[in-house]
Every structure is written in C-alpha cells, then in structure tokens.
Amino acid sequence: MANTNEINGNKDLSIEQRDNLLKILKTRFEKNMNRHNDFEWNNVQARLENNPEKLWSLNEMERTVGEPDVVGYDTDTDEYIFYDCSAESPKGRRSICYDREAMDSRKEHKPENNAMDMAYDMGIKLLTEEQYRELQKLGKFDTKTSSWVKTPEKIRKLGGAIFCDCRYDTVFVYHNGAESYYGARGFRGILRV
Template sequence: MMFKQEWSDVKTDQGDLVLEALQQRFQQNTHRHPGVDWAHVHARLQNNPEKLKALHAMEATGGEPDVIGTADAAGTCVFCDCAAESPQGRRSLCFDAAAWNARKQNKPENNAEDVAAAMGISLLTEDQYRTLQQFGEFDRKTSSWVATPPEIRQLGGALFCDRRYGRVFVYHNGAESYYAARGFRGSVSV
C-alpha cells in the first residue's frame, strides 16, 4: 500500500510556513477557540515537534487544521481538520487495512486508518465530528469516515458522517468501500 508522504519530514522553513498558516487561520476563526491565546498554542507547538509534523501533514493534504478548543485543565489544544469539505488529499480510501486486504479488485491506494496513523493523527469520533459541526457547516458535498466501534467493524461495517439539509448524519457502509467524495478528518492534541 502506498500513499504520498511529501509531508513526512518537516524542514525548519516548512515548519515556519506551517506555523504561519496555523496562526493566520487561528486569528481568522476565533469563534472556534474562545479564550485560547495564540501565544499559548505557539509555545505548545514549539515544544512538540512531532505534533507540528502531524499538523504539517494535515495542512499538506488539504485539512486546514485549526484549534477547536482545549481538552483539559493543562491547556492541551485540540486541532481538527476544518476544511469545508473532506480533505482532498485523503479521499478515495477504504476504512482500514483489513478492508483493503479483503478487496480482490479495484483496490484503493490505501486506507483511512493507516494514513491517519502515518500522519500522526486520529480519525474523528462521531462525537468529535458533531462538535466540529458547531463551528461551521462541514462536508456539505463530501463525507468523512469516522472512528467505528469494534462491534460494527467486526460485522464488516464502518461509519461515516456528512452534513445535509442543515443536519449531521451518521451512516454505515461496508468498510471496503471507497468513493471519490469520501475521505476522513483527523485530530491531534498538543
């Protein structure tokens, strides 16, 4: 299984460009992170180069990551893909390696779980997806795989979400399926 990993090694100048993009998006979308200061986010990123690498991967694949709040009293910042549609560079993937291996014909390039792991991010859960939707209308034309409970996955299914008719919907599909308009959104905590 192959996947383009032009984002795998972040050079210093690339890290600076990613930080600039993150800061600009952060400042343009303050409604996503009320009470969170950029200096706090910047300091956390400077102390976590692996997380900056993951954010670079999110940015390079079209995710437009932004802070959507903090996760705990210590001020852990939660970044999430905030692109209007499922990230372009992460579409046409089946759900996981087992689904990819089960396909006998027309295999996609890779699968969402392995790509997320390679990027250093996690697929959004259904709850995280619903939280993201509080900050805008995402996936109005696309859909995104989400983390799937083991009991559903054991039966061959996987979950995906989208937004239609002003509502968030959760659906199921065979985990081996893939579509040009379905990708995945991820998150990383710093």
C-alpha cells in the same frame, strides 16, 4: 503524495517548513476566532514549538488539505485540540476505504490507501461520531462530501464502518461496507498537542 521527510523516516520539519506552517496556522487561527475565543495564539505556538513531532503531524494534516485549526482545550490533560476544519472532507485523503483489513479484502480495484493507516502514519486519529458532531457546531462542513469516522468495534467486526456528512443543516451518520470507497469520502482527524 508522500512527504520527503516521511520517506526518509525523519519526522522533523525544516526551519522553512516550520515557519511556513506556523504562519498558515496563525492566519487560520485569527480568521476563525469563533472556534477558539478563549485562546491566545502565542500560547498555542509555544506549545507547538515545544512539540516538533506534533508540528510534523499538523503539517501532514495541512499537506493533505485538512486545514487544521484549534477547536478546544482539554484542561484534564493540558492539551490543545486540533481538528481538520476544511469545508469539505480533505482532498488529499479521499477515495480510500476504512482500514487495512477492508483494503486487503478487495479482490480488484483496490484503493491506494485506507483511513486508519493514513491517520496512523500522520500521527493523528479519526474523529469519533461525537467529535464530528462537535465540529459541525463550529460551521458547515461536508455539505458535499462525507468523512469516515472511528467505527465502534462491534460494527467493524461485522464488516461495516460508519461515516458522516451534513445535509439540510443536520448531521447524518451512515454505514457502508468498510471496503467501499468513494471520490467524495475521506476522513477528518484530531490531534492533541
């Protein structure tokens, strides 16, 4: 599922890719105004056009079926905040364990990748549990799937990792061995622009 530009080490989008992505993002932005009532698309687009590496990361989020959208603005850092807003955990990021250490610890049936490396390669970060809970205030997400979230170091050092989902209109936080992976578990990311 590698992006041609990524294989060549080039994190620039072609003009056609950029225009197509901006069109997709604008349509999603306008369709989901409840996520960002106080923002104007023209301001978001101008920010994106001035940050091509961030636009590349958003393209990676989109390519892996994350459906990124603006969910906030940090006045302290002057950044728009994008989360993966796909209804279920992004399809292009499932069946992965938590991190490289967990992946390397598997003796057999290793997954193709892991959440932490994928996020790093995409230029994004995993949502924290707190951010995941904020996302759930914007709609219904992960009602059939689950998503790895950034695991506190204390838990990770003991071999575990945490993931979240939403069932019965409630966000649940669970634990698993970091080396585990499931077809219905991926991860959601955050990007600041």
